[in-house]
Amino acid sequence: MRLVDWVAGAGGELLALAVPVDCVCCGAEDSALCPACTSRIRHLAREPFRAEGGAPALMDVSGTILLPVVAAAVYRDEVAQGLLSFKRHGQHQLGASLARALAGAVRAATADADGFVLVPVPTSTAAYVNRGFSPVHLLLKKAAGHLPGVAVVDALRKVRPSGAQALRWTGLSGGQKGLGRGARSQRVRGSMRVGVRSRPAVAGRPCIIVDDVLTTGATIGEAARALHQAGAKVRGAVVLAATRPPDAADPAPGARMEPPKRP
Template structure:
């Protein structure tokens, strides 16, 4: 009897929730994630902002995800010059869009402007961009961690919010404490690729409570912006030493810059 009553309440509750959401949209209409104008759905961009964002799609580097203007060989396994000259420490990386003038306010608003409401929508974008990686992940999704002092100042780790929402969306376990940032590193801004790599060297460790989960697993790292790959590369190195079988990366944005065979950064 109790089960029957609960089922009926659940059936009645669904249209009530839908009605409440429609009423909420009338009172507080959905706003563009970037510029704030009214849009037709929660978690959407307006047409102007959508056109301005450079979403990354094939063809791109099979390793780091750098977008190519064209694919002369017509193969999905094409690798960019930087990855040939200096193979990254992670296996593969995929990103949603290019980090440029059009997308900067979107990223910085989420990272520094308390726009945590963007996380569920961004997780949907990450799921699409990293679909090929998610099909092979062993259920372990982990964010790039913040040092505790920076977390205290910022109040949230934007990469952890992305990882948790991505895990919830895809039905995989997100472990926000899988990695620990044991050293407070200076900001990476303005540093060269070599400087970035030196800055984060030895900054991460696997949480002792999570070591068994890492062994033999394919881990999917989540971060907000990929610049040279130094940070995610250092995380991948630590995870491999702890026994991870493979480490893939998915990021919201990535810097797209000219790459040459002599490029030094991971």
């Protein structure tokens, strides 16, 4: 975990003590997330579900699953409001509640089996500079406390675009929001790699990619490509929220992924 992420989390806690705050979801006073909205997030995330069916970049033209994804909740209501505010400010109270939901999705995906490696998706340089922290890394750090026997490896790094990539991305200026499947896949292709020092930690090991929100699946697909290239055995991905509800997702029962193979 990067030092600046820890500092951002600690700073958020101190700010909450010093400055009166209102609930980001309902406006109740004296708490960034009131008890009622905390309970509501817990309710919305009570049944993690398979979500790759709503992510076109993770399915082939025949509808075959390329990578399974488990989501803690649908990106709506208090989950969406809480995550959006957390991504902007990194409040401790929000992070604790959202991290519990994320941990629940990991447990559903792994069926509480140990041996998995959780690999967070890296944030963009621009977003990191703007926020001063990585929301996914902070959430996963908090969630890890609820996940004994599961390792977290910060293996993925953003890649500075080559000349050809820079030219390709020039026509896709702005953020990814609003881009379709093809445009998102084109924008992120070749944008990640596994750090040299992290390769031994993921090579040959069952890995689960972790991100905050699933939309088209292009970002998770690129993370899987980079991990595969480093020799990792990518079992799937877990996200806090998916933009498509479960009735638009894969109908396969349950959320469990393939467990690690025992020697």
